[in-house]
Amino acid sequence: MTNKEIILDTETTGLDIRDGHRIVEIGCLEIENFIPTKKTFHCYLNPERKVSEQAFKVHGYSDEFLSKQKKFSEVVDEFLKFIDGKKLVIHNAKFDISHINNELMMANRNKINFENVIDTLEISKNKFPGSQISLDALCKRYKIDNSRRVKHTALIDCELLSKVYVNLFDQKEPLLNFENTDKVISLGDNKDLPYCKKVIKPSKQDIENHKLFLKTHLKKNFFS
Numbered sequence: 001m002t003n004k005e006i007i008l009d010t011e012t013t014g015l016d017i018r019d020g021h022r023i024v025e026i027g028c029l030e031i032e033n034f035i036p037t038k039k040t041f042h043c044y045l046n047p048e049r050k051v052s053e054q055a056f057k058v059h060g061y062s063d064e065f066l067s068k069q070k071k072f073s074e075v076v077d078e079f080l081k082f083i084d085g086k087k088l089v090i091h092n093a094k095f096d097i098s099h100i101n102n103e104l105m106m107a108n109r110n111k112i113n114f115e116n117v118i119d120t121l122e123i124s125k126n127k128f129p130g131s132q133i134s135l136d137a138l139c140k141r142y143k144i145d146n147s148r149r150v151k152h153t154a155l156i157d158c159e160l161l162s163k164v165y166v167n168l169f170d171q172k173e174p175l176l177n178f179e180n181t182d183k184v185i186s187l188g189d190n191k192d193l194p195y196c197k198k199v200i201k202p203s204k205q206d207i208e209n210h211k212l213f214l215k216t217h218l219k220k221n222f223f224s
Helices: 053-059 064-065 071-081 093-106 120-127 137-140 152-167 204-216
Strands: 004-012 023-031 035-044 087-090 115-117 182-184 192-194
Touching: 004 053, 004 071, 004 093, 004 152, 023 053, 023 093, 023 152, 035 071, 035 152, 071 093, 087 093, 087 152, 093 115, 120 152, 137 152, 152 192, 152 204
Parallel strands: 004 087, 087 115
Antiparallel strands: 004 023, 023 035, 182 192
16 A cells, blocks of 8 residues: 555635635645655646635635636546545645535546545644644644745645644654565655665774774773
């Protein structure tokens, strides 16, 4: 089973699909064992309707700008190929998935199963009950620089969420995959490096040089 996951975020024309609101931007960032692989998917979309005043204040995408973008039906296959077989990591997943599934339904595609989604908002609720758990609040808690987030933009939000996600699982350092360590170590950046178990022993000359170094540079040798 793949260890790759997709950090996903959307921007929309408004809050509720029942009011006819549509997606205007999708951002996806691939990670493997919590480490970004540098693979991304990003697009602006023509929602074929006006952006609400409230949504415009959030992301700043004008009707004129969006009218020149592709429609969801034109990018759906590329999008589905990018996320295929991977878990989706989303902050407030119910919102994003409801909008994505609405677009998929209109494009005559299968909906995304919520079982394939990890909601960092729900994780945060359980970990920090009663605390602020917005993306900005979590960035502040984990001392993640979110100064670039002047407006909500999908890829920047994905980058921030990827860092929050690591901290939510207390993964302070990148994870190394040590399965089959006699073959390779996977570093999560699409490069497999050979893992060598060979032990190189120092020669007699190496040992003599080391002793000379200790006598020359250390007044007292604490290791002898």
